[in-house]
Amino acid sequence: MEIDLTRGxxxxxxxxxxxxxxxxxxxxxxxxxxxxRVPADAEPFSPDNLLIFSxxxxxxxxxxxxxxxxxxxxSPQTLFMGYSMMGGFLAPELKYAGYDKxxxxxxxxxxxxxxxxxxxxxxxxxxxxRGKGAxxxxxxxxxxxxxxxxxxxxIGLAGENRVYMASIEQGRSSASRLGLGxxxxxxxxxxxxxxxxxxxxxARPAEFMQLCNEVLQYIxxxxxxxxxxxxxxxxxxxxxxxxxxxxxxxxxxNFMWGNARTRRKEFWTKEIEEKWKGSLETVRKRLIxxxxxPMKCGAIISAPGVSTYMMKCFTKLTYTMAAFxxxxxFGFKIAQQxxxxxxxxxxxxxxxxxxxxxxxxxxxxxxDFAGCPSDNEGKFxxxxxxxxxxxxIGDVLANGTYWAAKQIGKGAEAYAxxxxxxxxxxxxxxxxxxxxxxxxYCTGEKMNITQIEGNxxxxxxxxxxxxxxxxxxxxxxxxxxxxQWVLDWEFRxxxxxxxxxxxxxxxxxxxxxxxxxxxxxxLGLCAxxxxxxLKPPYHIHNxxxxxxxxxxxxxDEDGLTHIFNRNRTLVRAINVRRGLRRADEKPPDDHWKKRxxxxxxxxxxxxxKFKGWNHEGIPTKESxxxxxxxxxxxxxxxxxxxxxxxxxxxxxxxxxxxxx
Ligand code: SF4
Numbered sequence: 001m002e003i004d005l006t007r008g009x010x011x012x013x014x015x016x017x018x019x020x021x022x023x024x025x026x027x028x029x030x031x032x033x034x035x036x037r038v039p040a041d042a043e044p045f046s047p048d049n050l051l052i053f054s055x056x057x058x059x060x061x062x063x064x065x066x067x068x069x070x071x072x073x074x075s076p077q078t079l080f081m082g083y084s085m086m087g088g089f090l091a092p093e094l095k096y097a098g099y100d101k102x103x104x105x106x107x108x109x110x111x112x113x114x115x116x117x118x119x120x121x122x123x124x125x126x127x128x129x130r131g132k133g134a135x136x137x138x139x140x141x142x143x144x145x146x147x148x149x150x151x152x153x154x155i156g157l158a159g160e161n162r163v164y165m166a167s168i169e170q171g172r173s174s175a176s177r178l179g180l181g182x183x184x185x186x187x188x189x190x191x192x193x194x195x196x197x198x199x200x201x202x203a204r205p206a207e208f209m210q211l212c213n214e215v216l217q218y219i220x221x222x223x224x225x226x227x228x229x230x231x232x233x234x235x236x237x238x239x240x241x242x243x244x245x246x247x248x249x250x251x252x253x254n255f256m257w258g259n260a261r262t263r264r265k266e267f268w269t270k271e272i273e274e275k276w277k278g279s280l281e282t283v284r285k286r287l288i289x290x291x292x293x294p295m296k297c298g299a300i301i302s303a304p305g306v307s308t309y310m311m312k313c314f315t316k317l318t319y320t321m322a323a324f325x326x327x328x329x330f331g332f333k334i335a336q337q338x339x340x341x342x343x344x345x346x347x348x349x350x351x352x353x354x355x356x357x358x359x360x361x362x363x364x365x366x367x368d369f370a371g372c373p374s375d376n377e378g379k380f381x382x383x384x385x386x387x388x389x390x391x392x393i394g395d396v397l398a399n400g401t402y403w404a405a406k407q408i409g410k411g412a413e414a415y416a417x418x419x420x421x422x423x424x425x426x427x428x429x430x431x432x433x434x435x436x437x438x439x440x441y442c443t444g445e446k447m448n449i450t451q452i453e454g455n456x457x458x459x460x461x462x463x464x465x466x467x468x469x470x471x472x473x474x475x476x477x478x479x480x481x482x483x484q485w486v487l488d489w490e491f492r493x494x495x496x497x498x499x500x501x502x503x504x505x506x507x508x509x510x511x512x513x514x515x516x517x518x519x520x521x522x523l524g525l526c527a528x529x530x531x532x533x534l535k536p537p538y539h540i541h542n543x544x545x546x547x548x549x550x551x552x553x554x555x556d557e558d559g560l561t562h563i564f565n566r567n568r569t570l571v572r573a574i575n576v577r578r579g580l581r582r583a584d585e586k587p588p589d590d591h592w593k594k595r596x597x598x599x600x601x602x603x604x605x606x607x608x609k610f611k612g613w614n615h616e617g618i619p620t621k622e623s624x625x626x627x628x629x630x631x632x633x634x635x636x637x638x639x640x641x642x643x644x645x646x647x648x649x650x651x652x653x654x655x656x657x658x659x660x
Pocket of ligand 1: 065067087088237238239288289290291293294295296297298526527528529
């Protein structure tokens with residue numbers, strides 16, 4: 001579905017089956033559309049920028065967890081391709097209405113929303129919804145349409161005001177990272193409402209149902225059989241099972257408090273555990289799932305004095321930890337307001353803590369905070385409000401810590417220390433360099449570590465018995481080399497971090513994890529059942545059969561790997577065309593205390609080589625041609641990004657040096 005918001009034009013276009021063969025769907029075909037149709041130098045807030053709501057290839061089929069909506073655009077935060085995804089219910093509903101993607105271009109002169117009711121599609125006035133919360137908007141639209149079963153994705157005030165941390169919220173999930181809600185607001189689009197009642201056809205339904213049943217059977221066995229020695233959220237299945245767990249020792253003592261500077265090593269006492277357990281169990285009314293999934297990663301939250309909402313993942317901790325509040329209830333209350341405003345629960349608390357740190361350091365002044373209450377909780381509510389309304393200092397902080405620091409100057413940049421590619425990262429500061437995470441942080445373009453990390457253990461197991469038990473039934477591993485790395489990995493000595501796993505192994509491990517995420521993002525599968533947890537039900541050995549039996553396409557592991565390489569390289573190409581270079585690929589200086597510059601160079605060199613990229617991280621002409629991306633090679637040659645003399649760039653244009 002093509003929507004021109006400037007002219008109010010709606011057009012249905014057939015999905016090109018050749019593009020499905022080349023890129024599958026979801027993120028893969030979104031990348032192709034952005035490459036083909038959005039000028040390389042288009043500003044994120046330009047009418048030329050596209051905002052694509054996409055289903056994945058398997059969405060709407062009975063495959064458990066095939067419910068991701070993949071939203072892509074150019075990000076106002078990083079200026080690169082922004083692709084965030086959400087669970088919930090929207091993508092299957094879109095498929096049932098008969099659509100693979102909704103592609104928005106242009107800008108509406110008035111605030112509008114899109115209503116898709118199977119074949120009937122209208123752009124409707126949303127001026128009465130201006131300023132309304134994201135969850136409230138969804139409810140109002142369903143009432144107005146008299147369609148309680150419609151699925152609605154909406155932005156709140158943050159998106160309307162083009163706050164770079166604005167999310168798109170949908171029932172029980174949200175696309176939070178990279179400021180996609182700000183682009184939606186810029187386009188004058190308040191919401192997308194969908195109702196679909198058609199069928200989705202499968203090429204070989206009996207075979208497909210058999211595969212789905214095998215996945216469900218596996219989940220039944222795996223989910224309660226926790227992997228020992230790993231943190232609670234990694235022990236089972238699902239997307240971080242934060243709402244099910246009360247043990248927050250690992251996060252509260254390892255994640256940094258405030259703007260990622262202070263670690264509270266002895267925080268998790270018996271007393272706090274009891275208090276937080278009480279808070280969680282009081283406000284958590286029930287655990288809930290996304291469409292067609294037996295896991296329950298989210299929860300309905302009903303905190304005193306605020307209306308009911310859905311929470312998932314670390315948001316329960318981020319505001320509490322940013323504000324140095326020992327009371328978990330504060331997190332639950334402010335998150336309700338933040339969800340209605342529609343903001344990213346990782347970046348927003350960091351931007352607020354950054355603001356208060358600058359005030360303490362005398363870089364921002366009392367005048368910047370005139371009217372701000374003095375108590376910790378009140379301060380955060382006050383600043384959240386200023387930021388989403390873009391008032392006063394809030395207008396500056398609304399651009400995220402990277403851009404705000406540049407604008408404020410006076411040494412503020414030293415406080416925006418938790419940023420990669422201009423985007424806030426997980427508030428972690430660790431001891432020893434982890435070579436696998438080093439590569440993921442450097443080269444990831446999704447700007448969300450949990451969307452890059454995955455199937456390989458995060459640390460060695462302490463005993464050989466545990467390692468052997470882990471690899472014994474590790475059917476998901478691509479080959480036996482991966483099992484050997486787990487068996488040989490030690491806490492100390494020659495086979496410990498940062499020099500073990502060796503460079504070549506780190507490259508293969510990171511590539512494998514990235515492959516699984518890219519496949520999920522093309523198929524619309526939830527990472528919580530595939531690329532994120534240890535030993536998930538979906539993996540590289542069974543996914544080709546899922547694709548074949550759903551679509552009738554011939555698919556095997558090599559074919560799927562080839563498509564992954566094409567999709568991943570195309571995303572990189574889009575970003576290279578927008579200035580991404582090696583200089584952009586570095587974790588925050590203080591992310592680890594113990595750094596190894598020589599090893600880090602070897603890791604990045606090794607990874608680029610493994611991927612078929614040159615020293616600057618630019619895909620070479622040869623690797624582009626191998627992937628059928630000759631048109632990218634031609635474009636790079638024309639622009640001087642590559643030259644014919646071995647593929648080195650003639651232009652050194654790190655995005656770090658570019659200002660909007
Ligand atoms: S595993 Fe969790 S996040 Fe993923 S689809 Fe299921 S309920 Fe949703």
